[in-house]
Amino acid sequence: MKIYLVGGAVRDKLLGLAVQDRDYVVVGATPEQMVAEGFKPVGADFPVFLHPQTKAEYALARTERKQGHGYKGFKVYSAPDVTLEDDLLRRDLTINAMAEDESGVLIDPYQGAEDLRNGVLRHVSPAFAEDPVRILRVARFAARFAQWGFHVAHGTNKLMRQMVESGEADHLVPERVWAELERALGEDKPSRFFEVLRGCGALARLFPExxxxxxxxxxxKHHPEVDTGVHVMLVLDAAAKLSPDARVRFAALMHDLGKGATPPAEWPRHIGHEERGAGLVKNFCQRFRVPNDYRDLALITARYHAHCHKIAELRPATVVDTLEAMDAFRRPERVDMFVTACEADFRGRAGFDDKPYPPAGLFRRVHAAARAVDTAAIAANGAPGPDIGARIREQRIAAVRQVLSQPK
Structure with a gap:
């Protein structure tokens, strides 16, 4: 039995990054031997075990053979005669196909270290094409390592395009697509995820909106970058700089979806894109089973981002209507996330990345003022139910009016 550290832990050590998770491959062992050593079996599809003390994952060396569509269409073979090189060969990228033995010696049969030095994302073998999830993973790694200028090897991009054109990408299940998208939103430069998908044709297939x-x-005049797609990518990266919250970043990604449905005869104006966008956001979130908190913030941002930009020009009653539609009095935390997404929209334009955005502070102040209205005291006066709601609304409008009337 020989044990090797593999995959991301080896890659990140070579990059000088903190190692988050350690995965191990065991060569020359059987499941019975692992259990006898105290390991706990947890793998449903192939033999994976948890270490009795560290709880790290130890997988028996294995090979895979495609026998169906999608990422589950594999037959796994695991036995003591499977070598480390066999196991590494089935992995997606060369930078993820390195191992380290128990003495710390690097084992790199597919030149992953060289690709790491050169910033290249390259597939290990033609078997890459058997798993469509790998298209998403390559795009996500491009987003993660964008700060080092990593790029997709030409041959790998060509293979990814062939996978899209052959229909293999159509077998991706919604939950897996969302899982990769959510992780990509958390990377340093999430726009690279979409750029890579667009470069191989997968963006049109998976995310046509x-x-x-x-x-x-x-x-x-308002968008020096002109192109809406370019703008949305700038907004997404601006959101990544402003907030680590993936919900804010998702809202930034979704905010202008309606502009893609504007009739060309109306270009470059996009009147009514907010409501069109809300419908597209609903469909997108339903298709990929996006969590409700992501969906709700994205819908709010799609519908009301212009209200944030023009907060100083709105009537006080419109401001209160907007806050009520956002459920901002019961869910005050939404306001800060919404405003951050709107600030990203402002900054996601050529030349605007470091300019001040006064509407952010003003929107937060009108919300704080409206929220400070003592609803309990109004209710305690004993007025009938509908009258209580009307009086609360009146006082909230008055509070907002006072803030808006103050010198800017």
Whole structure:
């Protein structure tokens, strides 16, 4: 029995990054031997065991053979005669196909260290094409390592395009797509995820609403970058700088979805794109079973981002209507996330990344003022139910009016 540290832990050590998870491959062992050593079996599809003390994952070396569509269509073979090289060969990228023995010696049969030094994301073998999830993983690694300028090897991009054109990507299940998208939103430069998918044709197949934004013009006066798709990618990266919360980043990604559905005859204006966008966001979230908290913030941002930008110009009653529609009095935490997404929209334009955004502070102040209205005291006066609601609304409008009337 020989044990090797494999995959991401080896890669991140070579990059000088903190190692989060350690995965091990065991060569020359049987499941019975692992159990006899005290390991706890947990793998449903192939032999994986938890270490009795550290709880780290130890998988028996294995090979895989494609026998169906999608990422579950594999037949796994695991036995003592499977070598480390066999196991590494089935992995997605060369930078993830390295191992380290118990003495710390690097084992790199597929030149992953060289690709790591050169910033190349390259597939290990043609078997890459058997698992469509790998398209998403390559795009996510491009987003994670964007700060080092990592790029997808030409041959790998060509293979990914072939997978899309052959229909293999159509077998991706919604939950797995969302899992990879959510993780990509958490990376340093999430726009790279979508750029890589667009480069191989997968964006149009998986996320047609986002792909439709590219090539759609906006007024140059307000959007020096003109192209809506370019703008949304800038907004997404701006959101990544402003907040680590993936919900905020998702809202930034979804905020202008409606512009992709504007009739070309109306370009470059996009009147009514907010409501069109809300419908597209609903469909997107339903298709990928997006969690409700992500969906709700994205819907709010799609519908009301213009209200945040123009908060100083709105009537006080409109401001209160907006806050009520956002459920901002019962869920005050939403306001900060919404405003952050709107600030990202402002900054996601050429030349605007470091300019001040006064509406952020003003929106937070009107919300605080409206929320400070003593609803319990109003209710205690004993007025009938409908009258209580009307009086609360009146006082909230008055509180907002006072804030808006103050010198800017």
């Amino acid at each position: 986002i792909d439709a934004l590219f090539g759609v013009p906006q007024p140059e």
